[in-house]
Amino acid sequence: MTAASAQATPPRVALRGLRKSFGTLEVLKGIDLVIPEGQVVCVIGPSGSGKSTMLRCINLLEQPTAGAVEIDGIDITDPKVNIDKMRQRVGMVFQQFNLFPHMTALDNVTIALRKVKRLPKREAERIGRERLAAVGLAHKADARPAELSGGQQQRVAIARALAMDPEVMLFDEVTSALDPELVKDVLDVMTELADAGMTMIVVTHEMGFAREAGDRLVFMDGGVIVEEGPPKEVFSNPRSERLRTFLGQVL
Amino acid sequence: MGELQRLFFDPQIIWETLPTLFREGLKNTLLLAIGALVIGFAFGMVLALMGISRRWWVRLPAVVYIDIFRGLPAILTIALVGLGMPTAGFRPFGRERLFYGILALGLISTAYIAEILRAGIQSVDKGQMEAARSVGMTYMMAMRLIIIPQGLRRVLPPLTNEAIAITKDSSLVFVIGLAAGERELFRVGQNIGQQTGNFSPYVAAGLVYLLITIPLTRLVNVLDKRLREGRRVATAPGAEELPASVEVQP
């Protein structure tokens, strides 16, 4: 790819001047972030820094108060944009898993394929089983979420998001609700995904994962991006006072 | 005490009232109740969704409707619909009196069911809607496939209670006038009571009502218990991990 054509292709995700207020409380005070295809961005910061809010703006679960959110160059804050269609390009995994409890694991994964993408049942199930196998849960296809451990549920949730073949995956503190011994399996899945070249934005407290799997570390505090850079550098040489304090607390 | 037995519990009269109760009364009571519940569920669902809208001008008509039809006594609503509508020239059912009754009861149960469904829908975790939207479902799709099925399951006990209530309210339809063949259980009891100068037909009618409502009450209890205790979970043999408790607070 020449330099010229690399510039012509819009980045996977671009946040420009992103602001978000809840009533009088301003949570995001101007975020600018450009994420090219295939980059794995890990977002860290103290609670209340706005990391989750920023993530949720990317698939418009939160409506920005100002600024633009671009997916492949399309500003999804534009009311004329079909947000349901755009969301097919952005997969999200939640801290509380949010699996559909009244369906089996396989149905959780395939329902959007059948109803949103209108795929025939057989094909949807084929894709579904592949995705479940990829996260190591092929044998749990007919289990209900209540029968699965937290780690298993989260992996099903990842499979569900991946089934739609998104271009970007958003992870909102996906291991924070898990018992420690279950965290590794989920992180392994995420690492595999990163190695396969998925564009990922990961809000996390797992510093180990950030250092090993992340291409870029973003530190947020007080609604702004304070510092960012390659994880190994940022961890060993934090430039800002705030980051140093934060790292002192968590590491 | 003997008077009590003679006037209320005369076995002969009760026995003789039962055939008419089953042949005519039960049929019409069920017609009224089931008709009302079908209407109530369909329109109640619409009103419930209107009630959770973020736009005030969508919510307002729902709120007003529910306030009115929950606030008026059922007998009044039935009279207004069955007697008032034709008087005003509005006769969608011609002279089919039972249909006016079904409409009136349907209007009433819509109000109650709307509130029940709304509570059920709102009790579903917000994360469910978020997850559904995240995979590209529209609001309506998410409602239909994810939220409503869950919400509905939770409110089966109050919905069953509403079924019982409407069955009992159907006893008020006599105020709009009924012909032979159209009479519901209470009217049959009342008629035969007047003919015999005895109250045993009322008691007989009561027995048939109980025949409908007691099984429903039992059903409510079973559903309620199931919801609270959850279905029995099958643990996979040789599972390396125990089933998780999802409600983990970070």
Place this chain on the structure above:
Amino acid sequence: MTSKTRWILALIAALALLLTACGGGDEGDTSDGATDADGGAEETEATEEEVTEDGGDGAAAGDLGLLNEGVITVGSDIAFEPFEFIQDGEPAGFDIDLMNEIADRLGLEVEYVNASFDTIFTQLAAGDFDAIISAITITEERDQTIDFTDPYFAANQAVAVTTDGPDVASEDDLAGLQVAVQAGTTGLDYANENFTESTIVEFPTSEAAFTALESGQVDAVFIDLPVVSARVETSENVELALEVDTGELYGIGVQDGNAALRDALNEQLADIIADGTYEEIYSRWFEGDVPEQFRTGDGASADATEDATE
């Protein structure tokens, strides 16, 4: 407790007081005779009715077998407009006026005892009253426990239609029509027995029945003549189509075998009809013409009584 709680309690207490005050409105001594003879009778209250002696025949108490000298004790279910009901705390109505007139002419005072219609006959037979008047239909069954005077009222029924409705000149014209009746009335029974080609629709009140007529939900209303007449007066698109003599006659009841009292009552009744007083009393309570049997000059015929008990 909080001041809010106190307010609520005060409100409840006030309401309770208000309700008891309303309930105990009637002054009354309980008459001696009105005890619960067979467990089914309600609480009875006696109401004094002062009737001035107007130069009547002053028959002695002993001759008529009265309970109290100079007073005729009359039992009645005083809750059936317009025959007997409580107005301003006193009994009023057609039966009341008629009874007062008869008693007046006999030189007697009247004491009304409110009783339940269901037990009024057994109470008379037990000697609680001298006579009973309560819109009582003369029937053979009842004639076995008590004696009736001559009929004093014909409960004729009538068919009402809308002015642009079907023509009903005879009972046969009701075939195929939807006819409204009031539940619990003898009109209903008559309709069910005789209008077999019609659809009989029962309503809880006459008001509801007429509403259905005027809104086009039924073709005709079959109900007491006075009720139809009253409605015709007030409603311009309702008209009287047909008067139906169902043979229902009202009588005053006396104890079985008390011929003296019965004859005395009959005599006064006949005079009242003959001299036009009946019509005057009738017009106080009912619209329209007096039923044919009681028009001036006809007199109550003994034949009518026999017909009714056949």
